[in-house]
Amino acid sequence: MKKTAIIGGGASGLFCAIMLLESDSPVQVTIFEKMNRVGKKILATGNGRCNITNENADKIDRFYGENPIFPKEILQNFTPQNLIDYLSKSGLILRKENDKYYPFSEQAGTVLDFLRLKCEILGAKILVNNKIERIKKSNGKFIINGQEFDYVVIASGGKSSPHLGSDGSGYKLLESFNHKITPLFPAITQIKTENKYTKQLKGIKADANLSIFVKNALIRTDFGQVLFADYGISGPPAFQLSQVAAKNYNNNCYISLDFMPDFSVKQIKNQIYKIIKNPFTYPITAENLLTLMLNKRLGQVIIKFCGININQDIYELSDKNIEEISYKIKNFKLKVTGVNGFNNAQITAGGANTDEFDSNTLESKLVNNLYACGEILDVNGDCGGFNLQWAFSSAYAVSKAISGDAE
Numbered sequence: 217m218k219k220t221a222i223i224g225g226g227a228s229g230l231f232c233a234i235m236l237l238e239s240d241s242p243v244q245v246t247i248f249e250k251m252n253r254v255g256k257k258i259l260a261t262g263n264g265r266c267n268i269t270n271e272n273a274d275k276i277d278r279f280y281g282e283n284p285i286f287p288k289e290i291l292q293n294f295t296p297q298n299l300i301d302y303l304s305k306s307g308l309i310l311r312k313e314n315d316k317y318y319p320f321s322e323q324a325g326t327v328l329d330f331l332r333l334k335c336e337i338l339g340a341k342i343l344v345n346n347k348i349e350r351i352k353k354s355n356g357k358f359i360i361n362g363q364e365f366d367y368v369v370i371a372s373g374g375k376s377s378p379h380l381g382s383d384g385s386g387y388k389l390l391e392s393f394n395h396k397i398t399p400l401f402p403a404i405t406q407i408k409t410e411n412k413y414t415k416q417l418k419g420i421k422a423d424a425n426l427s428i429f430v431k432n433a434l435i436r437t438d439f440g441q442v443l444f445a446d447y448g449i450s451g452p453p454a455f456q457l458s459q460v461a462a463k464n465y466n467n468n469c470y471i472s473l474d475f476m477p478d479f480s481v482k483q484i485k486n487q488i489y490k491i492i493k494n495p496f497t498y499p500i501t502a503e504n505l506l507t508l509m510l511n512k513r514l515g516q517v518i519i520k521f522c523g524i525n526i527n528q529d530i531y532e533l534s535d536k537n538i539e540e541i542s543y544k545i546k547n548f549k550l551k552v553t554g555v556n557g558f559n560n561a562q563i564t565a566g567g568a569n570t571d572e573f574d575s576n577t578l579e580s581k582l583v584n585n586l587y588a589c590g591e592i593l594d595v596n597g598d599c600g601g602f603n604l605q606w607a608f609s610s611a612y613a614v615s616k617a618i619s620g621d622a623e
């Protein structure tokens with residue numbers, strides 16, 4: 217019997233247990249979970265709906281880490297379609313929204329119930345309120361809380377959202393086996409910017425193309441709904457850029473927002489001149505100039521951003537003013553000053569150095585029969601179902617390696 221300990225009952229740990237127990241190999245699985253129940257984070261995913269995967273979640277360019285091609289083989293060996301097929305075969309159907317998949321019930325609890333109950337039915341021993349702080353290896357066996365195991369899987373996540381369980385203690389376990397941890401950054405999180413204008417836009421949502429620049433070089437662009445807040449910006453496109461922001465905010469980093477990506481500056485200018493020639497209200501001041509094009513408050517803030525008094529009569533605006541307003545609608549620049557920390561971040565970028573793990577089996581190259589899967593590794597994906605797919609694909613890889621390993 218292959219006695220396997222899984223440290224962490226999150227998405228990757230639970231799925232690894234299921235895959236092991238469904239294999240033909242004689243396996244005994246014990247899950248050690250520090251919280252009072254498994255899978256707390258799963259309940260918070262996708263705003264409570266659990267964005268479980270993404271049709272692009274086998275594309276390597278949507279994943280990051282010091283070795284960006286490391287996850288390739290693992291994602292190809294258990295693709296989003298493999299996950300969808302497995303869940304569907306088990307009775308858990310999904311619904312698709314654009315490229316994202318959610319449980320048909322639209323409840324993250326469905327995914328957690330499935331994983332937890334399946335573990336129980338298959339006979340996994342689940343030990344909650346069991347934070348593991350020390351693992352010893354002697355005579356080829358791992359010793360955890362006085363129990364002996366042949367295999368150990370570290371599936372304890374990163375250090376983001378520690379109230380949901382993952383407090384970074386898994387890194388210490390790996391370090392005790394001489395594994396190195398790459399620098400850690402909060403990612404998929406809100407971005408802090410200079411806030412003179414974002415404060416005035418607090419609560420406003422607007423579709424925009426966001427581009428992040430470091431030392432004037434464009435690093436990444438993303439389109440979607442941005443939400444303005446006291447501290448800066450939030451929303452899906454801000455989340456996607458947050459990793460670059462976290463790593464570079466001290467490095468002349470700014471975000472440029474384009475509120476009318478389908479229009480050129482010239483087209484916007486023509487639009488503004490149309491309004492000036494055909495006023496829809498009288499007297500028309502700069503305050504209302506952009507009302508027919510953009511969210512009213514956003515339009516006013518852009519006017520202020522150009523240094524123009526919003527009470528100024530539009531007929532007093534110079535061609536240079538109109539040019540500048542049109543330009544600023546497409547280049548609304550905010551200096552990045554930081555990101556919200558690990559407490560609010562959805563994931564941790566960085567983690568266990570992947571050079572020290574086999575890219576097919578995820579077995580440690582330093583310690584036989586020690587494995588890691590999920591977010592603890594230095595692999596992270598975009599917002600939109602990529603990180604859960606990594607948790608499942610990597611758990612699958614580990615389970616195949618252990619179950620296929622000759623006793």
Ligand SMILES: Cc1cc2nc3c(=O)[nH]c(=O)nc-3n(C[C@H](O)[C@H](O)[C@H](O)COP(=O)(O)OP(=O)(O)OC[C@H]3O[C@@H](n4cnc5c(N)ncnc54)[C@H](O)[C@@H]3O)c2cc1C
Pocket residue numbers: 223224225226227228229248249250251254255256257258260261262263266267268269346347348349371372373374376377380381382383384385386561562563589590591592600601602603604605607
């Ligand atoms: C609010 C929020 C929303 C998210 N939404 C999505 C989404 O919609 N789609 C998506 O793809 N991803 C989403 N993510 C990211 C995704 O949830 C994680 O990447 C994924 O859960 C990682 O799985 P994991 O098993 O590696 O780690 P975790 O899910 O963090 O699980 C680790 C488990 O290990 C336990 N543990 C930690 N240390 C120890 C220890 N020393 N001893 C015992 N147990 C320990 C923890 O309590 C935890 O239960 C979201 C994350 C957050 C925080």
